[in-house]
Amino acid sequence: MLQIWKAFNKYFWLNAEQRQVIHRKQLNGTHSAEQWLTLLSKLADFDELAGKARSKLGAWMTALGFLLFFSGCSATFFAEFFPRRSPILPLTFTGIGVGLVLILIMGLINRYLRRRDLHDSLRYFVVPLLVVLKEETKAQEPIQLFVALNSRRNKKHIVNIFQRPPKKKPHPxxxxxxxxxxxxxxxxxxxxxxxxxxxxxxxxxxxxxxxxxxxxxxxxxxxxxxETGPYPNTRTTVYQQLWFELSTRLHDHTRLRMAITDITQERRRQRRNPRNKVKTKTKFKTRTQAVVTLLPSLARYRLNAELLQSPTDLRIQTRERDTRAVIQLRQSYKQEGLDTSPPLQMVLHLIGQGYRRLA
Missing domain, CATH: 1.20.58 (Methane Monooxygenase Hydroxylase; Chain G, domain 1)
Structure with missing residues (x-):
């Protein structure tokens, strides 16, 4: 109960802009790093508390459901052994009714918190990245930021569907x-x-x-x-979403741009067991593509010709344009599961590799 109280208390203390972010599941604006942290730190705290409260609610609902089921079965089985006017049975069924009401209330609270759930990338990627940028940018330097905080499994972002029809049973x-x-x-x-x-x-x-x-x-x-295989029907759905974009200027007047895209593959397999029941297995794989672009001033830096050859895990493009050099770095990161958060170290590694190409 303490976690639920903390989550609701944290939500009611949010301002109108923060609540709008929760309802829209999206960040889009231009602020300094300190202003972004002031806005997002409370959202990250609320999201963490809401996640813990939902896990507690799920455990309580499961335990209470088993208890009510066991109590109902026991009361029905031993009903004939009690006297007619015994208060045990009425009290038992009254307790079962109260328990069902509690499960309903907890279900409504869980639904309320689930609809206000934000993507984990806010806590594990966006906020830590802004903490780093606060030290690497000027105090009032604007940061243009776009973050999609919804689930990557969205019908609007379907780019392809592969359907393998059920395989026919071979002739005997x-x-x-x-x-x-x-x-x-x-x-x-x-x-x-x-x-x-x-x-x-x-x-x-x-x-x-x-x-x-x-x-x-x-x-x-x-x-x-x-060739028949254990799974007679396979459906693969591919989701693609550009969920993160950032643009700012660092202390050395180097312009920094970031873009991160998630490509999620949902594979749904069905098979029929010997009891003629259809079993379904669903697996998710996420490939995160990060693109970091550095635009340093040619008056301060020049491209290092000795280090222009990129490592094996990166794709790097360099060129000179007017008064600035352009260094674009790409890297992919694969993870198992849905709605995963990319590691912050991946983006910092790309920025470091970009600065290594400068002299």
Whole structure:
């Protein structure tokens, strides 16, 4: 209960702009690093408290549901052993009713907090990055920022759908043919032990033919049945969203631009078990593509020709334009799961690699 109280207390102390961010699930504006931290720190605290409160609510609802189910079954089973006017049964069913009301209330609170849930990248990526930029930019230097705080699994961001139709069950001819031919082969070889029967059959070198044909039939049968696979139906949905953009100027008057895109792959597989029930398995894979662009002034820096060759895990493009050099760095990062947050170290590594190309 303490976590729920803290979450609601934190939400009610938010101002109108912060509540608007929660309802829109989006950040878009221009402020200094200190102003952004003032705005987002309370949002990050509320999101953390709301996440803990939701986990507590889920555990309480599950435990209370099992308790009510056990109490109802016990009261129904032992009802005939109690006297007619015994207050135990009315009290038991009254407690069950109160428990159902509590589950309903906790469900409504959980729904209220879930609708105000923000993406974890706000706490684990955006706020720590702004803390770093606060030290690397001037006090009143504007930072243009765009962050999408919604779930990456959104119908608006579907870019492709791959549908593999259910595979047909192979015809049983190959299986029965393999079994029958194997039985015939065994019968032919068993005839070698019968006196006088060997002379009336094929020559000795022909006895290898049934064995070879039997092996070939079993090999073909194994290939046909292996192609069916355990999952007769597979659907792959690809989501792509540009969720982070930043533009600012550092202490040395170098312009910094960042853009991060998440490409989420949802693979949904269905199969039918021996009890004729359809089982579904869903897996998510996320590939984060980060692009960092540095525009240093040629009056202060020049491109280092010795270090222009990029490492194996990066793609770097460099050129000179008017009074500035352009260094663009790209890197991809793969993670398992949905709504993952990219590591801050990845972006800092890109910025460091960009400065290594300067002299």
């Amino acid at each position: 001819f190959w299986w029965w043919a393999s079994v029958v031919f194997t039985i015939l082969t065994v019968m032919v070889y068993s005839s070698l032990f019968l006196d006088g029967f060997r002379a009336r059959l094929f020559p000795e070198f022909m006895y290898f033919v049934p064995v070879m044909l039997s092996v070939m039939l079993w090999f073909i049968t194994a290939i046909i049945y292996s």
